[in-house]
Amino acid sequence: MSLRHTVDQENKQQDRQPVALYTPQQVYAIEKMWFDSGNVSYSLMQQAAWQIAHWVNQNIVATAYPKLDEQGRPAVESVALKVCVWVGSGNNGGDGWLVAHYLNQWGAKVSVIEVGQASTADASLARNQALQDGVVVYPFAEGQYKADTTDVDLYIDALFGIGLDRAPANDYAEAIALINEHKRHRSDRLTIVSVDIPSGVLAGTGQVFTGCAVKADFTLCLVARKLGLHIKDAMDYCGQIVDIPLIPTVLNQTPVAWLQYQAAPLIERENNTHKGSFGHALIIGGNQVDGSQGMGGATILSAMTAFATGVGKLTVACHTAFHSSLIGSVSNAMSLDLHNTKAVKALIEQSEVIAIGMGLGRDDLSLRLFQEYLQHAVEQGKDLIIDADGLYHLATLADKDVQLIEQLIAHARLHQVWYTPHSGEAARLLNTEASEVEADRLAAVSSLQRKYQGSWLLKGAGSLVISNEQTYVCAAGNPGMATAGMGDVLSGLAAGLLAQSTLAKSTRSLQQAVMLHAMAGDNLQRIKGAWAVQASDMPQKVGEIFKQQTLA
Ligand SMILES: NC(=O)C1=CN([C@@H]2O[C@H](COP(=O)(O)OP(=O)(O)OC[C@H]3O[C@@H](n4cnc5c(N)ncnc54)[C@H](O)[C@@H]3O)[C@@H](O)[C@H]2O)[C@@H](O)CC1
Known part of the structure; x- marks a missing residue:
């Protein structure tokens, strides 16, 4: 089965505008302000996961069109998208569980590789929701995931988001290496989407520890653009960055930096000038x-x-x-x-x-x-x-x-x-x-x-x-x-x-x-x-x- 990306190449017009960049601490502050004003944190995770699942549905199409018939129609029936979601222990993993839940409801064939056990209340809630759906789960440490990770169209990387604070090790490092290795072997048929930031990239500095980070095709950036997506190692890991805006606004935060795509226009020289001018x-x-x-x-x-x-x-x-x-x-x-x-x-x-x-x-x-x-x-x-x-x-x-x-x-x-x-x-x-x-x-x-x-x-x-x-x-x-x-x-x-x-x-x-x-x-x-x-x-x-x- 071949995979067709329907994502437009970068929206040139929009990308020419400077983009406000924020630190992970600012993103946490934006979220906190929203929670403090009476909103439930799980509803933010639902927003994030719903939008990511919707984006996948709209943009990653697992319809096999090996050739068209005489009328120009696809020669074979559509088949379900095969998705593998790799989850870690934090809320980034929680996003992953909920994405699995929504994609499963929409008819994709979804399995979850549980690399870290849910350690937050929201991630646990999301996990339960996916399990109630009958999403297939493989604890990574048990090693039984292998057959289900080989012929897959889409990996969703939800191991770490902005909470990464040290080098991934043990199971996490192994999972990241596996994701990248599978991509190398099936680069034309496997798409990798990272939730918020590629796992292994530090959202504040763009640093990757000893090359251990997921190499994404797409990074779906939640709430606000992080500085770390645009500097240093991150540039080799993010793939195409897509903004997924959520309800909390960034109005209370001054950007830490501005991403500039082009120089400002210059004014034409006047005629009445000389070299001293x-x-x-x-x-x-x-x-x-x-x-x-x-x-x-x-x-x-x-x-x-x-x-x-x-x-x-x-x-x-x-x-x-x-x-x-x-x-x-x-x-x-x-x-x-x-x-x-x-x-x-x-x-x-x-x-x-x-x-x-x-x-x-x-x-x-x-x-x-x-x-x-x-x-x-x-x-x-x-x-x-x-x-x-x-x-x-x-x-x-x-x-x-x-x-x-x-x-x-x-x-x-x-x-x-x-x-x-x-x-x-x-x-x-x-x-x-x-x-x-x-x-x-x-x-x-x-x-x-x-x-x-x-x-x-x-x-x-x-x-x-x-x-x-x-x-x-x-x-x-x-x-x-x-x-x-x-x-x-x-x-x-x-x-x-x-x-x-x-x-x-x-x-x-x-x-x-x-x-x-x-x-x-x-x-x-x-x-x-x-x-x-x-x-x-x-x-x-x-x-x-x-x-x-x-x-x-
Ligand atoms: N409800 C919410 O708060 C929302 C959170 N969101 C998601 O949540 C993410 C942030 O969640 P978290 O703050 O839980 O952070 P993460 O999910 O990025 O992970 C943090 C957890 O991983 C552990 N950890 C960090 N580095 C590690 C390493 N190298 N090896 C093993 N464990 C490590 C931390 O101790 C912590 O337990 C965002 O990136 C975003 O994806 C979004 O869904 C928006 C809503």
């Missing part, structure tokens, strides 16, 4: 530390990208060893000797924006250059982007030059200061390990923003941005962008955007830079495929995205 950006980096080949390419990528954003003037302060290649690649850029501090400081005074750190080097001399240029930029009241080795040095200065750090923090309250670490750089700034940052990316980037002020990006799958007291998750971007030089491209893009005061203030923001960068990367990936995405191809795509986003 579009800002002057200074890129500082591209050093050659003794004994190394150097990192001149970093500043070249930044410079090419800054020009692709339409910046009026651009100077690159890099090691003289790279000046000829810089001019060969970006002939419209001006060059400066990175080590000529007098000349670089003079340029800092003439520029609107200084992006510092890309390929700057990590040795003591580079640290001293960073310190001196940062100090000067702060004293001159300049907008700043600090990236790569600049972030490395910033962590060192946090101990060594407290006064400068305090000045920088005060500066960030009045001017634009954008920080763009990946988790390794963030960990160094937080005096911790990258794995700690990865375990709770939102907590990490929030604490960096609290400490240093300014706007912060934490790069990674579902990049997080904190800017103007809002948190954003970037829904664009792709794994092809995990390649050398992409960060340098982003810094150049950010510098070009920030330097142009002709652009609307709302579009000269770090989240806008991140979105434009990710959208350019997606366009590149569509053309080249994820394996061949390269930073050197990005400037052209950035230019195209700026064109695409510009309102005529």
Whole structure:
């Protein structure tokens, strides 16, 4: 029997709108408020299960249509959908029991694999209801489920929802592995629907412990969108996310973040302008530390990208060893000797924006250059982007030059200061390990923003941005962008955007830079495929995205 999905591909129009994201604690608070106003908790489970069963009925059709007859009708009779529901001990399992009950009533052939015994009052009620129906139940530990899990159309994963708080182990880990293994063997015929969130994914952080989580085709998200569905590991487990709204409203909760699908529109340039109208950006980096080949390419990528954003003037302060290649690649850029501090400081005074750190080097001399240029930029009241080795040095200065750090923090309250670490750089700034940052990316980037002020990006799958007291998750971007030089491209893009005061203030923001960068990367990936995405191809795509986003 073949299975036909009738689910429309993502509703593009709707998905372009920003989506409010919540923590699991907020979702519990939303539910509690509803219960406190006199509603019965079991009725919420009924709502959830009824809607999930209805969605399955509408969208997962187990009608065998191997071929059509001459009149274009299906050649065989419809047969019942075969469903296996995997339940855990909590209310997520309770949802599963009730879904089994409703689908059974509607004529599906349903069995339940009981991996955890119902431990809440509502889950026990739901279990009884399903048993009264005559739904077949297999306690997982007894192992007799096997025959009934092999030729099934649909698995409903109701092992864990937002209550997961540790790595699944023993029976749970085994059940999750089995679900994924069956899917691998029958990927065209078995659909996996997760209730609320794929079991094994932490709803607050998107983390999966040691790869142990259900890989769903669809995640039916209850009550409100959880942050953890859109960052980190979760992105490889959720499949298509479908919102299942329930009666409790989210009005009493401020979203913890906004999921953004696209950049804001840009305004067209006016005619009566000249290069001075579009800002002057200074890129500082591209050093050659003794004994190394150097990192001149970093500043070249930044410079090419800054020009692709339409910046009026651009100077690159890099090691003289790279000046000829810089001019060969970006002939419209001006060059400066990175080590000529007098000349670089003079340029800092003439520029609107200084992006510092890309390929700057990590040795003591580079640290001293960073310190001196940062100090000067702060004293001159300049907008700043600090990236790569600049972030490395910033962590060192946090101990060594407290006064400068305090000045920088005060500066960030009045001017634009954008920080763009990946988790390794963030960990160094937080005096911790990258794995700690990865375990709770939102907590990490929030604490960096609290400490240093300014706007912060934490790069990674579902990049997080904190800017103007809002948190954003970037829904664009792709794994092809995990390649050398992409960060340098982003810094150049950010510098070009920030330097142009002709652009609307709302579009000269770090989240806008991140979105434009990710959208350019997606366009590149569509053309080249994820394996061949390269930073050197990005400037052209950035230019195209700026064109695409510009309102005529
Ligand atoms: N009536 C309600 O409160 C409603 C709850 N809903 C569902 O309930 C879910 C939340 O329910 P719960 O708070 O009961 O949480 P879960 O059902 O996600 O599971 C929590 C239970 O699993 C245990 N647990 C956590 N991690 C474990 C691990 N690794 N190994 C073994 N046991 C583990 C916990 O100690 C707890 O007993 C939501 O995701 C949603 O599916 C929805 O139906 C809406 C209504």
